[in-house]
Amino acid sequence: MTYPNTAVVDFINKYFVPLQVNLQSDSNLPARHRVFWTPTIVILDTDGIEYYRFYGFLPPDEFIPQLQFGLARMALEKQNFRQAIIELNGIVDKHPKSDIAPEAQYWLAVSEYKSTHNVDILLGAWRKLKKDYPNSIWAKKVSFVKD
Amino acid sequence: MLKHNKLYLSALAMSLILVIAAEARGASPTITWGKDFEEVTKEAKASGKQILIDFFVPT
Numbered sequence: 675m676t677y678p679n680t681a682v683v684d685f686i687n688k689y690f691v692p693l694q695v696n697l698q699s700d701s702n703l704p705a706r707h708r709v710f711w712t713p714t715i716v717i718l719d720t721d722g723i724e725y726y727r728f729y730g731f732l733p734p735d736e737f738i739p740q741l742q743f744g745l746a747r748m749a750l751e752k753q754n755f756r757q758a759i760i761e762l763n764g765i766v767d768k769h770p771k772s773d774i775a776p777e778a779q780y781w782l783a784v785s786e787y788k789s790t791h792n793v794d795i796l797l798g799a800w801r802k803l804k805k806d807y808p809n810s811i812w813a814k815k816v817s818f819v820k821d
Numbered sequence: 822m823l824k825h826n827k828l829y830l831s832a833l834a835m836s837l838i839l840v841i842a843a844e845a846r847g848a849s850p851t852i853t854w855g856k857d858f859e860e861v862t863k864e865a866k867a868s869g870k871q872i873l874i875d876f877f878v879p880t
Contacts, residue, residue: 683850690873691865694854697878703858709876718872720865722858745871 679734685741690717717744725751739769743778750781758785776810779803783816 676682686692695703697712707716707724717726726744746761762782766775783799786792800816807813854875855861865872 677852678849680849683852686852686873687850689870691861691868691870692852692854692873692875693856693858693861694875694877697876701858703874704876707874707876712876712878714876716874716876718874720862720869720871722862722872741873748871 676732676734676737682734682737685738689741689745715740717741717748719748719752735769736772736774739765739772739774739778742769743774746778746781750785753788755785755789758782759789770806776803776807776812779807780812780815 695701697704697709703709707714707727709716711729713729713731715728716724718724725748728740728744732740742761742765746758746765749755749758749761759782762778762785765772765778766782769775779799780803783796783803786799787796797819800819801821803810803816804813804819804821855864861872864870
């Protein structure tokens with residue numbers, strides 16, 4: 675199970691204020707967030723604005739990087755690229771085999787470029803994406819980059 | 822007899838302490854789930870942490 679896992683509990687307690695909502699209750703939250711299936715995990719900022727969601731059961735070694743990716747997407751969309759780099763590096767360094775890692779590497783390249791405006795950094799990080807995750811859809815998105 | 826009872830009580834107390842200590846060591850951290858969105862939002866603003874909502878159905 676995911677929630678009894680100590681690493682999952684520690685991650686949630688460190689970075690989130692968690693709320694559980696029964697889809698069958700009379701809460702208006704499922705409708706407000708257009709939830710039609712469970713489990714649905716939704717990540718919002720302190721103003722209640724949604725930035726990321728994912729569906730279905732995941733084991734801890736996929737669940738934690740998904741949560742961290744949610745924090746990264748929030749930082750990206752708020753254009754806090756320094757924070758995005760921290761979160762995305764956390765995923766590719768600590769969870770390089772997770773399914774979200776290739777996408778994290780893609781956006782890490784973008785975040786580093788946005789921070790530095792250095793095209794060489796962008797292309798270098800995308801080359802790493804092609805090398806480390808050649809079969810991912812994210813490698814296809816940067817297939818135009820020459821090796 | 823009195824000495825025997827004292828020894829018995831001491832042993833019992835020690836056993837209880839060991840059991841409690843073992844349980845404390847084995848206690849896993851838990852998630853304290855909020856139940857109310859407004860309360861959770863207030864707590865998030867106060868702590869600077871983001872909000873995670875788990876939509877579920879009881880199994």
